[in-house]
Amino acid sequence: MAGLILRRFEPADASQALEAEAEFATGPDVFLPGFDEASDFSSWLGKVDHVRAGCHERVGWLRAEYLAAWVGDELVGRISVRFEGDPGLLEQVGHIGYVVRVHHRGRGYATEMLRHATVVAREGGLGVLVVGCAEDNAASATVIERCGGVLSSRFLHQGRPFRRYQIPAQS
Template sequence: MLILRPLELADADAALAAQRELDADDFDFLLGYSSKRGFGEFLEQLNAHEQGIGLPEGWVRSALLGAFVDGTLVGRTSIRYELTSDLLHVGGHIGYAVRPEFRRRGYAGQILHRSLDVLAARGTEYALVTCAEENLASAKTITRCGGVLDDIVQVGQERTRRYWVSTASGQRL
């Protein structure tokens, strides 16, 4: 069974490996991580960001949670508790990733479902979830979780699909 939980110091090797793996996709698995500070400081930063402390400009309170199956880090989610105008346009409430070796096993959908549960527990009724227009796998995952396409927006050279998803578990597929 997949669980979401905060990363711990013991997860450093797996999390850093995931960061390297997803570099090939130009995806930042560990948002805000810098090897200059080390993993322990990074975890402290994540805790502070969840409390709204020391947020970089344009950032909002958020949680970066690891997705684990039988103790193995298979992916992660970034859950933003509020939306700025920029996040409302393209970033959304939730950003998730699955490590390449664990793809096509249904983990993306499980990560998204559990992320929606986190937002529901915080009182958010609908979550904005976005993906690149050409990322058909992510678009299918979002749709399977009850996402309704709102529109497709152009940002620079990229086109982004914007979906609204109910956080009420009874309204999700």
């Protein structure tokens, strides 16, 4: 897809990143994982640096990369690649977390983001990505399958049926 760029978050992204975070405030998804409303964007960037370096602030946090998806000057989504951490947690939540802002959905952005993330995963040392997806999340299942995801199992996460897919990392 022309025009979609994935890159690390920067201080200058504060306004759009906080706007996006606020859009997700009332739903089950988050735009800035681990963001503390009582804090500010630069603190969140500091947290991300820690997690990126594998310095967990609490048990279960994983070494991870957080990337912002931009189309032109608009922040359209966020994707996380979790490289390692608590094996039980990784087994449940998988290596990938991603969201696209509501008014940017249905344009192939998540598909492009996940494709790119399979390359980031390879660079970070993963051979195969495990990606979890709620059974009723048809949009995410479509994206995962389009990126080469093969259904490997079904499981319950917090009482909710989930699918587990495997996607080969790409170079």
